Amino acid sequence: MxxxxxxxxxxxxxxxxxxxxxxxxxxxxxxxxxxxxxxxxxxxxxxxxxxxxxxxxxxxxxxxxxxxxxxxxxxxxxxxxxxxxxxxxxxxxxxxxxxxxxxxxxxxxxxxxxxxxxxxxxxxxxxxxxxxxxxxxxxxxxxxxxxxxxxxxxxxxxxxxxxxxxxxxxxxxxxxxxxxxxxxxxxxxxxxxxxxxxxxxxxxxxxxxxxxxxxxxxxxxxxxxxxxxxxxxxxxxxxxxxxxxxxxxxxxxxxxxxxxxxxxxxxxxNVRLVPSSSELGIERTRPVPTTYRRGEVIRVEILDRGIFLNEYVAVPVKRSGSPITDRVITVIADSSLENILLGQRIRVEIIENKNNIYIARPVDF
Ligand code: SF4
Structure with a gap:
């Protein structure tokens, strides 16, 4: 940003x-x-x-x-x-x-x-x-x-x-x-x-x-x-x-x-090509908590472009300060809005939260 x-x-x-x-x-x-x-x-x-x-x-x-x-x-x-x-x-x-x-x-x-x-x-x-x-x-x-x-x-x-x-x-x-x-x-x-x-x-x-x-x-x-x-x-x-x-x-x-x-x-x-999870050393552990549910509306600050066209990276305005619960959010909005959106605080609705990867869309635009 x-x-x-x-x-x-x-x-x-x-x-x-x-x-x-x-x-x-x-x-x-x-x-x-x-x-x-x-x-x-x-x-x-x-x-x-x-x-x-x-x-x-x-x-x-x-x-x-x-x-x-x-x-x-x-x-x-x-x-x-x-x-x-x-x-x-x-x-x-x-x-x-x-x-x-x-x-x-x-x-x-x-x-x-x-x-x-x-x-x-x-x-x-x-x-x-x-x-x-x-x-x-x-x-x-x-x-x-x-x-x-x-x-x-x-x-x-x-x-x-x-x-x-x-x-x-x-x-x-x-x-x-x-x-x-x-x-x-x-x-x-x-x-x-x-x-x-x-x-x-x-x-x-x-x-x-x-x-x-x-x-x-x-x-x-x-x-x-x-x-x-x-x-x-x-x-x-x-x-x-x-x-x-x-x-x-x-x-x-x-x-x-x-x-x-x-x-x-x-x-x-004569070689192992389909190993089990245990052969790969994989164990289930406590996952990080889901911070936002789908459909939830939060206020975020748009920081910069996201990785793909029509994506922006944003952070919630209210954060706890803990890396376990704080999240970065990808906001989907047209690339042509870049000059308007960067630095703005807007409301977004969470539309995806699978594996704690958050995608949101603007509510006010
Ligand atoms: S698969 Fe993609 S990320 Fe991996 S080396 Fe090729 S271009 Fe790069």
Whole structure:
């Protein structure tokens, strides 16, 4: 929001397709729960998702969150400057959950490797006594050997690496990026396995008809290279079209078909591909409380753009000061109202609150 010390919007835009996208830096005083774009997502388990940035240098053709330079739906990106505020919120959440075996999973609507305070973040999260594991979803494209060693020294235990094809040309097509080099990514994966205590799990997205032949090759490569020291070596993801996501024209597998194919690959390649929740170390824990119910009308201050066009990020005018109950809200309103809405206090009706992700629409506009 313009002129406020805790949230600054900076126009960015050398690239033509990003000319109108804005980077919103979350500095302080903003609740860390309530949006998928940044902060914390709690699904009521011992795995807490931490999202420090929505920036991504790739433009995968199936991206469920429409990230990267090719995105035509995003009009803002988020970067958390207030790493202390983020870690304090995680610490409080861990205490609230009363759980002694928490996994922090760093991921988000972008590539965490682009986060400028990543090593610091990992180190601070690792210092929370109840945190057993710190893991991260990444494509490794922003890393080199030195950065990997720094991250592992800081306390990163597992890299979940998205690799969707071993074939160089196909990998470039799937990533929507001409410079993407899957051979270099695999070199870094081997470096992690051979030189650090950290584990690597490959997490390919199975996009039917595009990478059918690549999935068994990826699994065999992972087994051959001793991935999955303490975890299954590969966790295949099903391609699912999402409302804001990029949608290649491919047939959609049902979940039944997807799991049947994985079972068949398990038999053929003699490797575990459908682990149980307990094998993945997932336990149910106390979820964060739902602060606002659907239909409730509250007064919010519009702070800045939201991540997608026609979205704004807002905070309730009345807040408790606790990261457990304070929320950030996404308000849906036409992008053309930006100059009118920014900085305004308006009444909104909560229309969605699933998993403590709040969507609202203005009542007075
Ligand atoms: S799938 Fe991941 S790496 Fe690819 S564009 Fe989306 S956020 Fe970026």
């Amino acid at each position: 313009r002129g406020r010390p805790y949230l600054r919007g900076l126009a960015e835009g050398r690239r033509r397709e990003r000319a109108s996208r804005k980077i919103v830096r979350i500095c302080e005083d903003i609740p860390m729960i309530g949006t998928r774009a940044f902060g914390i997502v709690d699904m009521g388990t011992n795995i807490i998702e931490v999202r420090p940035t929505s920036l991504c240098p790739l433009s995968c053709i199936f991206c469920s969150v429409n990230a990267g330079p090719a995105s035509s739906l995003r009009w803002a990106e988020f970067v958390i400057e207030a790493v202390d505020t983020l870690v304090d919120a995680v610490r409080e959440l861990v205490l609230y959950k009363s759980c002694n075996s928490v996994e922090i999973h760093i991921d988000g609507m972008g590539e965490p490797g682009t986060y400028h305070r990543l090593t610091e973040l990992v180190q601070m999260l690792r210092e929370i006594p109840q945190v057993r594991t710190v893991s991260m979803q990444t494509r490794l494209v922003t890393f080199n050997e030195r950065k990997i060693l720094d991250l592992v020294d800081a306390g990163l235990d597992r890299f979940n690496v998205s690799v969707d094809a071993l074939d160089m040309d196909l990998a470039r097509v799937l990533s929507g990026t001409s410079w993407y080099n899957v051979e270099r990514v695999l070199e870094l994966v081997k470096f992690i396995i051979d030189n650090t205590r950290a584990d690597v799990v490959l997490t390919p997205v199975w996009v039917p008809t595009l990478n059918d032949d690549e999935i068994p090759k990826i699994i065999s490569w992972a087994v051959r290279n001793r991935l999955g020291k303490r975890f299954p070596p590969v966790l295949v993801q099903k391609y699912v079209p999402h409302k804001h996501g990029r949608k290649p024209r491919v047939p959609i597998m049902s979940w039944g078909e997807f799991f049947a194919k994985l079972r068949e690959l398990e038999r053929r390649l």
